[in-house]
Amino acid sequence: MMASTTGVRGRPSRWMRGIASSVTSSLSGSTALSIGLGLIALHIVLAIVAPWISGHDPISTDPSVALTGSTWSHWLGTDQYGRDILSRTLNGGRYALLVTFLATTIAVSIGTILGCVTAYADNWFDEVVMRVVDALLAVPSILALLVVVTVFNSGLWVIVLAVTVVYAPAVTRVVRGAARTVITQDYVTAARARGEKPLSIVFREILPNVTDVVLVEYAMRASWIVLLISTLSFLGFGANPPTPDWGLMVQENRTALTVVPMGALAPVVALATLVVGLNLSADGLSKSLGIDRAQKGAVS
Amino acid sequence: MSAISVGTTENIVQVDDLSISYSVGRHDVPVVRGVSFAIRPGEALGLVGESGSGKSTVARTLLAHLRRGSTIVGGSVTVDGADVFSLNDRERRALRGGTAAIVAQNAGQALTPSMRVGRQLREALESHGLPGGHDRVLELVRHVRLPDPESIIDRYPHQLSGGQQQRIAIAMAIACRPRLLVLDEPTTALDVVTQAAALTLIRDLAVELEMAILLVSHDLGVVSTMADEIAVMRDGIVVEHNTTAELFAHPQHDYTRELLASVPRSRRAEIEADTTLDKTEVVPVVVAQDLVVRYARSLPAAVDHVSFEIGLRETLAVVGESGSGKSTLAMAMAGLLPAESGSFAFHGSDGLEGDLTKPVAGRSLALRRSVQLIFQNADTSLNPRRTVGAAIARPLRLFTGSTSKDRVAELLVEVGLTPDFASRLPAQLSGGQRQRVGIARALAAGADLIIADEITTALDVRVQAGVLDLLTELRDAKGLSCLFISHDLAVVRGIADRVAVMTGGRIVEIASTEDLFRSPNHPYTRQLLEATLDPGMTELPGVDDAKQTWRDADGWDDHGNGHRTRRWESA
Numbered sequence: 001m002m003a004s005t006t007g008v009r010g011r012p013s014r015w016m017r018g019i020a021s022s023v024t025s026s027l028s029g030s031t032a033l034s035i036g037l038g039l040i041a042l043h044i045v046l047a048i049v050a051p052w053i054s055g056h057d058p059i060s061t062d063p064s065v066a067l068t069g070s071t072w073s074h075w076l077g078t079d080q081y082g083r084d085i086l087s088r089t090l091n092g093g094r095y096a097l098l099v100t101f102l103a104t105t106i107a108v109s110i111g112t113i114l115g116c117v118t119a120y121a122d123n124w125f126d127e128v129v130m131r132v133v134d135a136l137l138a139v140p141s142i143l144a145l146l147v148v149v150t151v152f153n154s155g156l157w158v159i160v161l162a163v164t165v166v167y168a169p170a171v172t173r174v175v176r177g178a179a180r181t182v183i184t185q186d187y188v189t190a191a192r193a194r195g196e197k198p199l200s201i202v203f204r205e206i207l208p209n210v211t212d213v214v215l216v217e218y219a220m221r222a223s224w225i226v227l228l229i230s231t232l233s234f235l236g237f238g239a240n241p242p243t244p245d246w247g248l249m250v251q252e253n254r255t256a257l258t259v260v261p262m263g264a265l266a267p268v269v270a271l272a273t274l275v276v277g278l279n280l281s282a283d284g285l286s287k288s289l290g291i292d293r294a295q296k297g298a299v300s
Numbered sequence: 301m302s303a304i305s306v307g308t309t310e311n312i313v314q315v316d317d318l319s320i321s322y323s324v325g326r327h328d329v330p331v332v333r334g335v336s337f338a339i340r341p342g343e344a345l346g347l348v349g350e351s352g353s354g355k356s357t358v359a360r361t362l363l364a365h366l367r368r369g370s371t372i373v374g375g376s377v378t379v380d381g382a383d384v385f386s387l388n389d390r391e392r393r394a395l396r397g398g399t400a401a402i403v404a405q406n407a408g409q410a411l412t413p414s415m416r417v418g419r420q421l422r423e424a425l426e427s428h429g430l431p432g433g434h435d436r437v438l439e440l441v442r443h444v445r446l447p448d449p450e451s452i453i454d455r456y457p458h459q460l461s462g463g464q465q466q467r468i469a470i471a472m473a474i475a476c477r478p479r480l481l482v483l484d485e486p487t488t489a490l491d492v493v494t495q496a497a498a499l500t501l502i503r504d505l506a507v508e509l510e511m512a513i514l515l516v517s518h519d520l521g522v523v524s525t526m527a528d529e530i531a532v533m534r535d536g537i538v539v540e541h542n543t544t545a546e547l548f549a550h551p552q553h554d555y556t557r558e559l560l561a562s563v564p565r566s567r568r569a570e571i572e573a574d575t576t577l578d579k580t581e582v583v584p585v586v587v588a589q590d591l592v593v594r595y596a597r598s599l600p601a602a603v604d605h606v607s608f609e610i611g612l613r614e615t616l617a618v619v620g621e622s623g624s625g626k627s628t629l630a631m632a633m634a635g636l637l638p639a640e641s642g643s644f645a646f647h648g649s650d651g652l653e654g655d656l657t658k659p660v661a662g663r664s665l666a667l668r669r670s671v672q673l674i675f676q677n678a679d680t681s682l683n684p685r686r687t688v689g690a691a692i693a694r695p696l697r698l699f700t701g702s703t704s705k706d707r708v709a710e711l712l713v714e715v716g717l718t719p720d721f722a723s724r725l726p727a728q729l730s731g732g733q734r735q736r737v738g739i740a741r742a743l744a745a746g747a748d749l750i751i752a753d754e755i756t757t758a759l760d761v762r763v764q765a766g767v768l769d770l771l772t773e774l775r776d777a778k779g780l781s782c783l784f785i786s787h788d789l790a791v792v793r794g795i796a797d798r799v800a801v802m803t804g805g806r807i808v809e810i811a812s813t814e815d816l817f818r819s820p821n822h823p824y825t826r827q828l829l830e831a832t833l834d835p836g837m838t839e840l841p842g843v844d845d846a847k848q849t850w851r852d853a854d855g856w857d858d859h860g861n862g863h864r865t866r867r868w869e870s871a
Contacts, residue, residue: 186675186677186680192636195663204694208683209683211685
């Protein structure tokens with residue numbers, strides 16, 4: 001059994017490539033992950049090419065065609081200002097995706113580094129950071145965001161930073177837990193015995209071994225953040241009209257729900273598929289990476 | 301190779317031409333191929349082999365248990381007259397724990413941590429419809445010779461020692477008077493003294509209850525003292541099956557011979573002339589005086605006023621049971637724990653002077669380079685996300701400032717691997733190969749002193765022999781000094797120049813290897829030596845469960861030639 005798994009596969013591979021290959025290999029094995037990543041990819045591609053394929057200007061108003069049903073020129077109809085719903089839906093993901101990408105990346109990066117560092121430090125620094133984390137976790141995220149947006153403005157970076165502050169603590173918690181199990185391993189002890197600098201131990205020994213946890217965390221947080229951003233827009237604190245945005249569109253069109261149901265339904269479907277995609281990926285990733293890890297354990 | 305079977309009816313276990321395969325993806329890998337054997341009541345069969353030889357898979361079929369993904373390809377397993385794979389769910393439950401019982405490797409994990417052991421014993425009885433009264437539970441505890449049964453049954457598993465846990469596990473297994481007891485590496489997690497006592501208990505119970513025993517182990521010493529017959533397995537095939545005495549006297553198969561030859565033995569008749577004496581007279585590399593190491597102020601010292609020296613090119617072995625403080629000593633020497641008091645000096649071959657009481661952060665680069673650590677568990681000592689080459693290149697760059705592919709390749713060849721291993725990940729290596737990489741990493745930057753902490757415990761005997769040979773060879777070639785931590789006296793005898801025996805954080809006896817094995821003075825040393833099982837021994841030593849028969853007294857007795865024993869009085 002040993003021989004078959006440790007066979008001669010003498011190709012040079014670094015850990016990043018190792019992760020990449022384990023993701024691609026689990027793609028073939030996990031339907032959930034394939035569908036999830038497919039949905040995300042579809043959303044990203046549509047968001048990028050939206051200005052060229054949408055056909056209508058998403059913010060130009062035309063009172064003569066307001067609140068029409070499906071027609072040949074407006075496939076999904078128009079809203080109360082005569083704006084094309086399909087064009088607005090296609091363009092509406094751009095804002096949410098950009099904010100989600102930025103906020104998730106920053107929150108997960110900060111959380112990961114803080115988690116690894118505090119797990120390794122295990123001293124006053126760990127205590128201070130974790131108590132701050134506790135305090136931040138106690139604040140309801142939507143309320144905190146509303147306060148921030150009300151005090152400052154609803155600019156892109158304000159929202160990104162506010163979301164980061166809200167979600168980085170949770171990531172810190174999770175990654176710290178994973179890192180603490182890595183720290184007990186002998187290769188970390190070996191690095192300590194060599195007299196490696198703490199930061200070198202964190203980045204060389206610990207970080208590569210929590211990547212799977214971080215990946216799953218990324219997909220999961222992204223799905224929460226995209227919902228949060230849309231909620232903000234729905235409440236009127238996110239994207240400013242007339243920017244096309246899903247949350248904003250639902251809010252604008254909910255009064256006309258009986259007249260043009262597509263006005264509210266189309267952005268909801270778009271948002272739902274993105275969130276389902278992210279959740280499926282998180283689920284598939286955690287399963288395939290988890291099983292991957294268990295199999296390695298069983299072999300060794 | 302045919303099984304020794306006399307009259308099928310009286311056998312409790314009858315395994316005929318059993319083949320099992322395990323599916324990996326779309327492939328079926330045969331893990332057991334045509335295995336046959338039989339066990340009569342009151343008899344013990346030992347199943348010996350390396351990890352992955354299929355011995356545990358075979359053992360578990362006797363309880364109608366198959367690992368997920370395995371299928372029976374052919375053959376049959378009959379236990380007490382019933383074909384185990386044609387049983388329905390209810391009959392299978394009756395078989396498990398009723399007719400056949402298993403004692404697993406790690407009793408600490410086999411017992412439920414949140415339940416008092418008395419209740420667990422009662423559960424074992426009641427699940428098979430037996431009365432589970434207080435008296436019955438106490439009787440079971442007495443049966444496995446645990447002292448003070450009344451208080452034992454009210455304890456939780458974590459409040460028991462490893463030996464006591466294993467006894468409770470045995471009590472659970474024999475609760476329903478099984479006809480067959482399957483022991484899967486029953487004593488691997490125990491130290492030698494506890495092991496001897498647990499094995500004696502099992503042997504006596506088997507005779508008393510007329511149980512058949514299947515003993516799975518990689519330890520030939522354990523098997524030879526326990527089993528009437530031994531079957532040697534390799535790659536799913538029984539390569540040799542014979543009575544114990546005959547197997548050790550006249551091994552037929554090459555693999556058996558190889559296996560027997562690679563086992564280190566603690567009771568050796570011949571001791572080759574050693575050059576220990578002139579080694580100890582040169583300047584010591586390490587001098588420890590009254591060294592104390594403590595984990596926390598409120599805890600008793602883990603290493604308690606220990607003094608010793610390690611000479612240039614000398615190997616000092618430290619032996620003792622788990623919890624004796626030997627690993628703590630190694631950690632302190634490596635600078636992972638600060639010493640509380642005492643002196644701990646290092647004198648390098650190139651005139652380097654260092655203070656080993658300081659933790660790593662306070663040590664100079666040269667001192668860190670000189671003192672290197674090899675770990676017990678090669679599986680966890682290498683970063684799974686870094687290639688072997690990167691693992692070896694790191695200390696090279698850190699300590700010498702430069703690294704090259706050629707130097708890494710050179711080091712890999714030195715430890716008996718090939719240069720192309722540099723691009724592999726640890727998961728693609730076997731245990732022995734990983735341990736070799738661990739040695740290469742320790743030697744990369746040119747160490748003077750190697751700390752080897754139980755480096756062979758996780759390895760099969762043949763692989764272990766290879767790793768030990770390599771370490772000895774490199775040590776002699778490079779003139780290294782070595783602190784060798786082990787609980788295995790047989791291994792120590794083969795590699796060490798001097799031995800220090802530790803218990804309760806103190807060294808109780810220190811002597812040259814030859815003197816210690818020839819004339820042990822301290823009662824603990826004697827107990828340790830007596831309890832060690834060597835392959836070929838057919839009698840279990842009469843050792844009681846780690847009972848302390850002495851009290852520490854002040855001062856030391858000197859027996860000359862560096863042989864010193866801590867004074868003691870009988871308790």
